[in-house]
Amino acid sequence: MAWLTSNWQLKVLALLLSLGLFTGIAFSQNPFTVSPVDAKVEWNNPPADLILTSYPQKVRVTIFGLTDQVNAAKVNNGVVASVDLSGIKKPGQQIQVFAVPKTPQGITANENRVPFYVDVELKKDAEVQVKPRVRYAPGWQPVKETVTPGIVHVVSTESFIKDLQAYVTAPSASPVQGNSIIPNLDITFEKAGKPVTLPVTLPRSTADAAIATLDIQAQQPNQSRKTTLVETPTGNPAAGYRITAVIINPLFIDVSGPAGTIAGLDSITLPPVGVDGATGDVTQRVQVPLPAGVSTDPKNNTALVTVRIQKNPAVQPSPSP
Known part of the structure; x- marks a missing residue:
């Protein structure tokens, strides 16, 4: 019996030694x-x-x-x-x-x-401005400068939102003449005169617009001058009659408008007065057709046109030789 117990313990010991050796090899690897x-x-x-x-x-x-x-x-x-x-x-x-x-x-x-x-998370509606100011060519002045979108909605930290401004940079390649639409301008954020970018935050700081379009409307300053009214009657008087004169009242009017338009406005042609078949004077008040952008005193919006028509003088026969 003691021999069996001794052999059993030897077998357990051998098993434990085998497991230890296996574990040692495994952990060494x-x-x-x-x-x-x-x-x-x-x-x-x-x-x-x-x-x-x-x-x-x-x-x-x-x-x-x-x-x-x-x-x-x-x-x-x-x-x-x-x-x-x-x-x-x-x-x-x-x-x-x-x-x-x-x-x-x-x-x-x-x-x-x-x-x-x-x-603190805050929201701000920042007005998109134009910087620097748009340069205009000599003789031109701004009428309106419109940025679309005009407001950018920003969500960020209180420290970033405070005193935040937004702007687009006006092109400086050449001075503006007339109207111009400039798309795809980057919206820049600014604090204390220095450009800044949205901070990295959680939740993420956002702005609902990154680019804008600048619509510039410009015009030349108004100038005034005196111009002549011109009338060309239409049709023919009755047989044996002829036009002897065209009287326009007033003959000259003062007009105002953009310098480029006014400079070449030497005269204004009135609507034609019909004299077809007439045997006497034809008088008609007509509207003065002003070019676009040109204005005059309201009392000069119309002119009185009188077409003088007289009978042709009798032709005396030539004396016989």
Whole structure:
């Protein structure tokens, strides 16, 4: 009996030695290891009306496990650090909370602190201005400058929104003459006279427009001058009658308008007065047709035209030789 018990113990000992030897060989090929890894930060339960700034995308944690599992976790970015923001109730200076790692099975990791800032989330309707001022060619002056969209809606931190301005840059290649539409102008944000860009925040800072169109309307300053009214009757008087004169009252009127239009406006032709078949004077008041952009005193909007018609003088026969 003692011999059997002794043999049984020897068999168990041999088995244990075999398992130990096998385990030793296995762990010599795939030992436990400790390694630092940059874990992607996962932000959960963000507070309403608050916004995160200067927050890290990744945090360094230390993971522990078998070498094969650790290497696989590092290659596949299998470690995530979860941050619970539900306890953040108000903005303040730098805040630090623990990031809880999420690891693949068989891997353990330590917690680490994650620093970030919290600000108030605000919205602003920023009017899009034009900078620098549009240059106009000599003799031209602005009528209207319109930016579309004229308002850009911005959502970001309180510190960024404060004193924020938006503008488009007017082209400076050549001075403006007449009307011009300039599309695809970048909208630039500015604070204290310096260009700024939307900050990186969580939730993301946004602006609902990035480009705009500038519509420029310009005209030459109005000038005044005196111009002549001209009338050309239409038709023919009755047989034996002829036109002897055309009287226009007033003959000259003062007109005002853009310099380029007024400069060549030496005369204005009135609507024709019909004299077909007439045997006497024809008098008619007609409208003065002013060119586009040209104006005159309201009392000169019409002119009185009189066409003098007389009978042809009798032709005396030639004396006989």
